[in-house]
Every structure is written in structure tokens, then in C-alpha cells.
Amino acid sequence: MSQSTIFDKIINKEIPADIVYEDDKALAFKDINPQAPFHVLVIPKARIATINEVTEQNSHLVGHLYAVAAKLAKEHGFAEDGYRAVMNCNEHGGQTVYHIHLHLLAGKTMGWPPYTSTKKELL
Template sequence: MSQETIFTKIINREIPADILYEDDLALAFKDINPQAPFHVLVIPKTPIATMNDINEENAHLVGHLYLVAAKLAKEHGFADNGYRAVMNCNNDGGQTVYHIHLHVLAGKEMGWPPYQDKKKVLS
């Protein structure tokens, strides 16, 4: 069983968030420390601490998070240009809140590796 997190408090409306999407399974809201012009977190309403805790009973929730991400991409006009959807796992993976969440980032050209800006080569 997962401990209560800041995301649980957002789901329960105990603290405010700029919510862009909600259904019975998921909630999407703007990241308070955006790393791109569009940076939204998509979370399941059922708390799952890390990717390591995904199992047969809750795996459908992860697929649903990606469906929500694609819906937001289309609604906000960046589906065709592209976006990044990433989930971090545990400390070395960059996870800071132990309730799985999908980062959806868009509005700029993303580089690879992710910690590096994409450099354009001039010829």
C-alpha cells in the first residue's frame, strides 16, 4: 500500500492544481516546475508508488495514462510536431514523488540524451 503523497492531496482536492483533464481513472495537471513550454503530469487516481509496483491488476492504468497523454497532445496542438512522455522510477531514475506519473513535455524541440539540448549541425 502506498503512502499518501502530494498527488493524493491533489486528487482529493486538499491542495490546488491547474487541472487540464480528469476522468474516473486519471488526472492531468500542469507541473509546478515546468521543463518545457507545455509540461503536464498524468497520474492514475489509484496510487502506485513506482513502476516496479505495476502488476497484472493495475497495468491497464499505465496504458490509460498514455491514452490521456495522446489526447492532451491532440487537444493542445502538438501531436503532429511531437512530444515526450516519460515516467521516472526511484531515486536514480529521477522520481521525486512516489506515485507513478507520466511527464508530458512539448512546445520545443527535445534533445537526446534528455539532459542535453539538441544541437543543430550547420553545414
């Protein structure tokens, strides 16, 4: 396996994170650079570098990430108003950590396309 990522260190409790959910397959923690009032990253404990490495054998983990996101949306009271759940893939997709992660963003109205018109920052 390639060099460990910051997410591996969070999973292994080697560095701190503001964890909001954990089970045997996934971990969710607050993003250190939030793009919405509620912004958490939901990651599988088994590392999959990018969406391109999702296979029939590990695809159940991606489904589990979305199930965790839905659970968090309900628990935090924004399931009915709505939220955004998105994964980035590789450099042009905006991925900066090569361990798949689902961004769960809520607490404000999301625009489309998912960037601000002046800075072109992903939201």
C-alpha cells in the same frame, strides 16, 4: 498503504493544482517546475508507488495514462510536431514523488540524451 503523497492531496482536492484533464481513472495537471512550454503530469487516481509495482492487474492504468497523454497532445495541437511522454522510477531514475506519473512535455524540440550537457538536468 504508505503515507499520502502530494498527488493524493491533489486528487482529493486538498491542495490546488492547475488541472487540465480529469476522468474516473486519471488526473492531469500542469507541472509546477515546467521543463518545456507545455509540461503536465498525468497520474492514476489509484496510487502505484513506482513502475516496479505495475502488475498485470493494474497495468491497464498505465495504458490509460498514455491514452490521456495522446488525447491532450491532440487537443493542445502538438501531436503532429511531437512530444515526450516519460515516467521516472526511483531515485536514480529521477522520481521524486512516489506515485507513478507520466510527464508530458511539448512545445520545443527535445534533445537526446534527455539532459542538458552542462547541468545534467533531466528534461
